Amino acid sequence: MASDRIFGLVSLFVALAYIASATQIQTSFLADPVGPKAFPMLVGAVAALSSLVLILRPDPDPSWPIGRTWVSLLIAVVVLIAYAYSLKPLGFLVPTAIAAGVLSYQLSPQPRAAALTGVGLSVGLFVLFRFALGLSLFAFPKGWF
Structure with missing residues:
Protein backbone atom coordinates (compact mmCIF):
# COMPACT_ATOMS: atom_id res chain seq x y z
CA MET A 1 0.00 0.00 0.00
CA ARG A 57 -7.43 4.08 -2.64
CA PRO A 58 -4.17 2.13 -2.91
CA ASP A 59 -4.07 -1.51 -3.86
CA PRO A 60 -4.03 -3.53 -0.62
CA ASP A 61 -1.66 -6.15 -2.03
CA PRO A 62 0.32 -4.79 -4.99
CA SER A 63 2.26 -7.32 -7.01
CA TRP A 64 5.50 -6.05 -8.47
CA PRO A 65 6.60 -7.29 -11.88
CA ILE A 66 9.32 -9.87 -12.25
CA GLY A 67 12.81 -8.99 -13.52
CA ARG A 68 12.02 -9.75 -17.15
CA THR A 69 9.24 -7.16 -17.16
CA TRP A 70 11.64 -4.51 -15.84
CA VAL A 71 14.00 -5.28 -18.73
CA SER A 72 11.13 -4.91 -21.21
CA LEU A 73 10.18 -1.57 -19.66
CA LEU A 74 13.78 -0.38 -19.83
CA ILE A 75 14.01 -1.37 -23.50
CA ALA A 76 10.77 0.49 -24.24
CA VAL A 77 12.03 3.64 -22.50
CA VAL A 78 15.35 3.51 -24.37
CA VAL A 79 13.55 2.98 -27.69
CA LEU A 80 11.22 5.93 -27.07
CA ILE A 81 14.10 8.23 -26.08
CA ALA A 82 16.07 7.19 -29.15
CA TYR A 83 12.93 7.73 -31.23
CA ALA A 84 12.53 11.27 -29.94
CA TYR A 85 16.14 12.14 -30.74
CA SER A 86 16.11 10.50 -34.18
CA LEU A 87 12.98 12.17 -35.56
CA LYS A 88 14.64 15.40 -36.66
CA PRO A 89 17.75 13.99 -38.35
CA LEU A 90 16.10 10.90 -39.90
CA GLY A 91 12.62 12.14 -40.74
CA PHE A 92 9.37 10.55 -39.60
CA LEU A 93 9.01 7.26 -41.47
CA VAL A 94 12.23 5.38 -40.61
CA PRO A 95 12.39 6.10 -36.84
CA THR A 96 8.66 5.50 -36.42
CA ALA A 97 8.83 2.19 -38.28
CA ILE A 98 11.77 1.02 -36.15
CA ALA A 99 10.29 2.17 -32.84
CA ALA A 100 6.84 0.73 -33.59
CA GLY A 101 8.41 -2.52 -34.79
CA VAL A 102 10.52 -2.94 -31.65
CA LEU A 103 7.63 -2.12 -29.34
CA SER A 104 5.33 -4.43 -31.29
CA TYR A 105 7.91 -7.21 -31.02
CA GLN A 106 7.94 -6.76 -27.26
CA LEU A 107 4.18 -7.28 -27.13
CA SER A 108 4.18 -10.30 -29.43
CA PRO A 109 7.59 -11.74 -30.39
CA GLN A 110 6.85 -12.48 -34.03
CA PRO A 111 9.46 -10.73 -36.20
CA ARG A 112 7.46 -10.63 -39.44
CA ALA A 113 4.31 -9.31 -37.80
CA ALA A 114 6.31 -6.75 -35.80
CA ALA A 115 8.05 -5.47 -38.93
CA LEU A 116 4.76 -5.19 -40.83
CA THR A 117 3.17 -3.43 -37.87
CA GLY A 118 6.06 -0.96 -37.68
CA VAL A 119 5.94 -0.11 -41.38
CA GLY A 120 2.14 0.04 -41.48
CA LEU A 121 1.91 2.23 -38.41
CA SER A 122 4.65 4.51 -39.69
CA VAL A 123 3.02 5.07 -43.07
CA GLY A 124 -0.49 5.29 -41.63
CA LEU A 125 0.48 7.85 -39.00
CA PHE A 126 2.43 9.86 -41.56
CA VAL A 127 -0.58 10.05 -43.86
CA LEU A 128 -2.86 10.95 -40.95
CA PHE A 129 -0.57 13.61 -39.48
CA ARG A 130 0.59 15.10 -42.78
CA PHE A 131 -2.56 15.14 -44.85
CA ALA A 132 -5.50 14.87 -42.44
CA LEU A 133 -4.10 17.08 -39.65
CA GLY A 134 -1.86 19.24 -41.83
CA LEU A 135 1.33 18.89 -39.78
CA SER A 136 4.58 19.73 -41.53
CA LEU A 137 6.38 16.41 -41.15
CA PHE A 138 9.30 15.29 -43.26
CA ALA A 139 9.04 11.68 -44.40
CA PHE A 140 12.80 11.32 -44.82
CA PRO A 141 15.82 13.51 -44.05
CA LYS A 142 15.88 16.70 -46.12
CA GLY A 143 19.04 15.73 -47.96
CA TRP A 144 17.68 12.44 -49.33
CA PHE A 145 15.35 13.96 -51.94
Whole structure:
Protein backbone atom coordinates (compact mmCIF):
# COMPACT_ATOMS: atom_id res chain seq x y z
CA MET A 1 0.00 0.00 0.00
CA ALA A 2 2.83 2.37 0.78
CA SER A 3 4.33 1.93 -2.68
CA ASP A 4 1.06 2.99 -4.36
CA ARG A 5 0.77 6.04 -2.13
CA ILE A 6 4.38 7.07 -2.73
CA PHE A 7 3.97 6.66 -6.48
CA GLY A 8 0.67 8.57 -6.33
CA LEU A 9 2.32 11.42 -4.43
CA VAL A 10 5.24 11.62 -6.87
CA SER A 11 2.81 11.46 -9.81
CA LEU A 12 0.71 14.22 -8.27
CA PHE A 13 3.74 16.51 -7.98
CA VAL A 14 4.70 15.76 -11.59
CA ALA A 15 1.13 16.42 -12.78
CA LEU A 16 1.00 19.72 -10.91
CA ALA A 17 4.37 20.74 -12.34
CA TYR A 18 3.09 19.80 -15.81
CA ILE A 19 0.00 21.96 -15.32
CA ALA A 20 2.16 24.83 -14.06
CA SER A 21 4.41 24.56 -17.11
CA ALA A 22 1.37 24.45 -19.40
CA THR A 23 0.24 27.80 -18.03
CA GLN A 24 3.53 29.29 -19.27
CA ILE A 25 2.80 28.47 -22.93
CA GLN A 26 2.81 31.68 -24.96
CA THR A 27 -0.22 32.33 -27.15
CA SER A 28 -0.16 34.40 -30.28
CA PHE A 29 -2.88 36.81 -31.29
CA LEU A 30 -3.95 34.37 -34.04
CA ALA A 31 -4.65 31.48 -31.65
CA ASP A 32 -7.92 29.59 -31.71
CA PRO A 33 -10.47 30.24 -28.94
CA VAL A 34 -9.39 27.23 -26.88
CA GLY A 35 -5.70 28.01 -27.26
CA PRO A 36 -2.63 25.78 -26.99
CA LYS A 37 -2.84 25.51 -23.19
CA ALA A 38 -6.07 23.51 -23.04
CA PHE A 39 -4.82 20.07 -24.04
CA PRO A 40 -1.72 20.00 -21.80
CA MET A 41 -3.77 21.28 -18.88
CA LEU A 42 -6.39 18.58 -19.50
CA VAL A 43 -3.70 15.89 -19.57
CA GLY A 44 -2.24 17.26 -16.33
CA ALA A 45 -5.67 17.34 -14.67
CA VAL A 46 -6.38 13.72 -15.60
CA ALA A 47 -2.93 12.71 -14.31
CA ALA A 48 -3.56 14.59 -11.05
CA LEU A 49 -6.95 12.91 -10.58
CA SER A 50 -5.40 9.50 -11.26
CA SER A 51 -2.68 10.27 -8.73
CA LEU A 52 -5.28 11.18 -6.12
CA VAL A 53 -7.02 7.85 -6.69
CA LEU A 54 -3.70 6.07 -6.06
CA ILE A 55 -3.17 8.04 -2.87
CA LEU A 56 -6.70 7.64 -1.49
CA ARG A 57 -7.43 4.08 -2.64
CA PRO A 58 -4.17 2.13 -2.91
CA ASP A 59 -4.07 -1.51 -3.86
CA PRO A 60 -4.03 -3.53 -0.62
CA ASP A 61 -1.66 -6.15 -2.03
CA PRO A 62 0.32 -4.79 -4.99
CA SER A 63 2.26 -7.32 -7.01
CA TRP A 64 5.50 -6.05 -8.47
CA PRO A 65 6.60 -7.29 -11.88
CA ILE A 66 9.32 -9.87 -12.25
CA GLY A 67 12.81 -8.99 -13.52
CA ARG A 68 12.02 -9.75 -17.15
CA THR A 69 9.24 -7.16 -17.16
CA TRP A 70 11.64 -4.51 -15.84
CA VAL A 71 14.00 -5.28 -18.73
CA SER A 72 11.13 -4.91 -21.21
CA LEU A 73 10.18 -1.57 -19.66
CA LEU A 74 13.78 -0.38 -19.83
CA ILE A 75 14.01 -1.37 -23.50
CA ALA A 76 10.77 0.49 -24.24
CA VAL A 77 12.03 3.64 -22.50
CA VAL A 78 15.35 3.51 -24.37
CA VAL A 79 13.55 2.98 -27.69
CA LEU A 80 11.22 5.93 -27.07
CA ILE A 81 14.10 8.23 -26.08
CA ALA A 82 16.07 7.19 -29.15
CA TYR A 83 12.93 7.73 -31.23
CA ALA A 84 12.53 11.27 -29.94
CA TYR A 85 16.14 12.14 -30.74
CA SER A 86 16.11 10.50 -34.18
CA LEU A 87 12.98 12.17 -35.56
CA LYS A 88 14.64 15.40 -36.66
CA PRO A 89 17.75 13.99 -38.35
CA LEU A 90 16.10 10.90 -39.90
CA GLY A 91 12.62 12.14 -40.74
CA PHE A 92 9.37 10.55 -39.60
CA LEU A 93 9.01 7.26 -41.47
CA VAL A 94 12.23 5.38 -40.61
CA PRO A 95 12.39 6.10 -36.84
CA THR A 96 8.66 5.50 -36.42
CA ALA A 97 8.83 2.19 -38.28
CA ILE A 98 11.77 1.02 -36.15
CA ALA A 99 10.29 2.17 -32.84
CA ALA A 100 6.84 0.73 -33.59
CA GLY A 101 8.41 -2.52 -34.79
CA VAL A 102 10.52 -2.94 -31.65
CA LEU A 103 7.63 -2.12 -29.34
CA SER A 104 5.33 -4.43 -31.29
CA TYR A 105 7.91 -7.21 -31.02
CA GLN A 106 7.94 -6.76 -27.26
CA LEU A 107 4.18 -7.28 -27.13
CA SER A 108 4.18 -10.30 -29.43
CA PRO A 109 7.59 -11.74 -30.39
CA GLN A 110 6.85 -12.48 -34.03
CA PRO A 111 9.46 -10.73 -36.20
CA ARG A 112 7.46 -10.63 -39.44
CA ALA A 113 4.31 -9.31 -37.80
CA ALA A 114 6.31 -6.75 -35.80
CA ALA A 115 8.05 -5.47 -38.93
CA LEU A 116 4.76 -5.19 -40.83
CA THR A 117 3.17 -3.43 -37.87
CA GLY A 118 6.06 -0.96 -37.68
CA VAL A 119 5.94 -0.11 -41.38
CA GLY A 120 2.14 0.04 -41.48
CA LEU A 121 1.91 2.23 -38.41
CA SER A 122 4.65 4.51 -39.69
CA VAL A 123 3.02 5.07 -43.07
CA GLY A 124 -0.49 5.29 -41.63
CA LEU A 125 0.48 7.85 -39.00
CA PHE A 126 2.43 9.86 -41.56
CA VAL A 127 -0.58 10.05 -43.86
CA LEU A 128 -2.86 10.95 -40.95
CA PHE A 129 -0.57 13.61 -39.48
CA ARG A 130 0.59 15.10 -42.78
CA PHE A 131 -2.56 15.14 -44.85
CA ALA A 132 -5.50 14.87 -42.44
CA LEU A 133 -4.10 17.08 -39.65
CA GLY A 134 -1.86 19.24 -41.83
CA LEU A 135 1.33 18.89 -39.78
CA SER A 136 4.58 19.73 -41.53
CA LEU A 137 6.38 16.41 -41.15
CA PHE A 138 9.30 15.29 -43.26
CA ALA A 139 9.04 11.68 -44.40
CA PHE A 140 12.80 11.32 -44.82
CA PRO A 141 15.82 13.51 -44.05
CA LYS A 142 15.88 16.70 -46.12
CA GLY A 143 19.04 15.73 -47.96
CA TRP A 144 17.68 12.44 -49.33
CA PHE A 145 15.35 13.96 -51.94
